Amino acid sequence: MVPFNVLIFAALSYVAILFSVAFLAERRAAAGHSDWLQSPLIYTLSLSIYCTAWTFYGAVGYAARSGLEFVTIYLGPTLVMVGWWWILRRLVRIGRSQRLTSIADLISSRFGKSTLLGVVVTVISVVAATPYIALQLQSVTLSFAVFAQSGAESWDRSDFNATAMWVAVGLAVFTILFGTRNLDVNERHHGIVMAIAVEAVVKLLALLAVGVFVVWGVAGGPAEMLNRIDNSDITLWDQDHGRWISLIFLSAAAFLCLPRMFQVLVVENADERHLRVASWAFPLYLFLMSLFVVPIAVVGLDLLPAGSNPDLFVLTVPLAQGQDGLAVLSFLGGFSSATSMVIVAAIALATMVSNHIVVPVWLNLQSNRQAMMSGDVRHVILLARRLSIAGVLALGFIYYRMSGGGTALAAIGLVSFTGTVQVLPALVGGIFWRGATRVGAACGLVTGLIIWTWTLFLPSFGAGAVISQSIMDFGPWGIEWLRPQALFGITGLDPLVHGILWSMLLNSGMLILGSLLSFPAPLERLQGAQFVNVFERSVAAPAWTRAAAAAEDLLVMSQRILGGREAQAIFEREAERQGLTGYLPETTPEFIERLERELAGSVGAATAHAMIGQLTGGSVVSVEDLIAVADEAAQILEYSNRLEAKSAEQERTARALRDANAKLTALSVQKDAFLSQISHELRTPMTSIRSFSEILRDGDMSAAEQGRYAGIIHDEAIRLTRLLDDLLDLSVLENGQVVLNEQTGDLSALLDRAIGAAGLHDSDLKIVRNRNEEAVMLSADLDRLVQVFINLISNARKYCDATAPELTIEVSRTPNDYYVDFVDNGSGIAPENEQLIFEKFSRVSDQSKAGGAGLGLAICREIMHRLGGDVDYVRRAKGAAFRVTLPKAKMGAVLAET
């Protein structure tokens, strides 16, 4: 026999060990050595809080009463874990990207950060979890009682109550100590997770040890065990089909929806890859937990006197066999199951209660901004969370007291599951269907809650307790369709299956109907897109358009929630990111968005949104804002496109202007040169005319002198006139204003005219011609052509420096052109000057005897261009040769050669 005091001592030592494990883990994590604290193994073990005392003790009793049905409670979670790819992968990713703090936060956040939905889910969760916590207290109390009674103490009601109360108080202290150290729920509770992992190992070992003892120690091996099972009174397979399927579904759904499971699966998840390991390791854990349930039940029924409580076989079989050590281990296993579940459930529920009920209410009470700024939000939230933990445990204890701790409590496990599962349609709809709206989710949740309460929860207190027997039999006000266990007049269903079926069907139906008929708010649509498309790298759309909040205000508020150092670090990081010096960043919408998410990690999405909303002057995004933003973006885009086009055009214009400017500058330079040339050319004869006319005016000279001077004046005047004529001529030619008079004539005659007009009478220039070659008829402005010839001949006269100057005029023809070459026997033109001679005012040497202004050749070239021909300087072995090209096409086409 184990003395009761020894058992108490063992339990207290175990608790002390758990405290130190939690404490050391916290220390280790704080020192930064959290590597193995975040291993997949710890994650998998932490999931074991699914196996509560109800399953630790109750599974054997369940098997003894209903055969294999007990296993459905494990099969559902196995399927969910094995099918992690479908839901859990998505859920964990969403939880991490949105910094979700609880399942209520998930629902609230998904449907537009709705406070109302958060409250509804919180209420459902608390109502559903309370009986379950009571059940844990009962298990622990009962297991204590087993030892006490085996020690021949007889327990009465007050002993039970006192034990339950001390257990509840102890759990509350532990949870508050390690569960509310930091506000940010996303910062993992290393201490608690580690303690839970230890407890998971203890309860598995305890159950395995009892199982091994039963199979090998009592039955004598697996084969004998199977024999015993076959021959026992239990019928393992005698299933109501509806119950089998419903229960597998129920446990699978509960696994996803239980707040405590969400806490360990999603919130405490440190690495998405852990899920992959857990997907097979956790089913293995469940498998091992249930492997020996049937053997223990069978052996217990065989060994123990009829009427023993099969729920306690795990304890009583070793005790009856005198295995005290094993019995204590088994007790610790059950204790572990109960405490780990209660601790995590209390944390999860407290987070929900404080974030979705207490803080919003508190914020509302302090609706003016000054009041909020002056209070310490951080302190308030932590206090709220601690009080919530105490409150949740108190509720469980009160429920335990009120229910009387009898067998009625055992039946409520599945009822409680069904209540929790009412969140499933909103959850699944929310993460897979973008069309699910807040209205739909609220309708579904409320409908499900009502039906669950009516068909399962209220009847679970026993007929006549809350709902009178007559209502059970005939419905309220005699409406048979509303009978709690036969809705719509359909009778014959198992009450549990009936409740699951109708609540799930109507819940989902209302979700779909409400979603189809309502239109979601913009924030809902944004959140919906982010949740459903969590695997597509979707960028968060800005939820804040006008950042009216001052950075100081935001910092003050964040400090109150996150703590001074963290908040300042966030602000500094942001300032650095924005490239600002100092500590306060610009309050851009992106920053506010990020900050809100940080705060959401502490107080939940809806509250964070509301708090920031108060500071930013309630500038919550609206459809109009979204449209305005979209419009603005489009306008900016268009404007920038236009700007770009304009700037390209301007650049082109600028380039054209630059070119024009360069041309103008060059022209201006040319003009200046031209003007200075002209003034120089004009001044020389004018100077002569002026000086000689002055001499004449003074008189006092001979008549011969007078005649000579007048002659000089006359000559100079003629030169001036010629210069002006030339200039005029050139100007007319260059401007294309010249009028050509077409005539037909003989080249030979033209040359005669030119030679005659060239003024050769006082020159010794000898002209050599071949008249036969010159027999060419031309059609052109012959006067102009003669002008060219005259110019070329007089040039030869002026510039030919040979002692016996001679000009040969040669006419030759090619298929296209006639060439008229004027070849003299002088020294010719230096090669470097060849390019210049056709320019205006160019004179190769400054032979003043030339007497011209240097316009002659320029005029010649202009004339020839007008006539369609050309005049070039051609290099000859000896002397200068000017070639006049006369194109046949232009001049000879109508002519017949003579």
Added chain:
Amino acid sequence: MSGPPKTPIFLERASYKQRRLTDAARLLPIMGAVLWAIPLLWGDDDGAGVSNAHALIYVFGVWVVLIGLSALIINRLQDDDTAAQSDSAD
């Protein structure tokens, strides 16, 4: 701007295998559900039903198979979501 980047129609062998492994991971829970529903078909025409040991071994056997297959698939499945990124190509 052109449309979304085109995904290839056919994948190389390694990616193809990964794709099929994710298919397997998706189908595994469905297989489990079907296998565990099969006992519902066990006839009780002779009134005695199925033997206890038989039922026990079947249910737990399916369990072991599921755990084993799941571990096998996870082991082969590559670390990230590359396999899941686009489901359009096969």
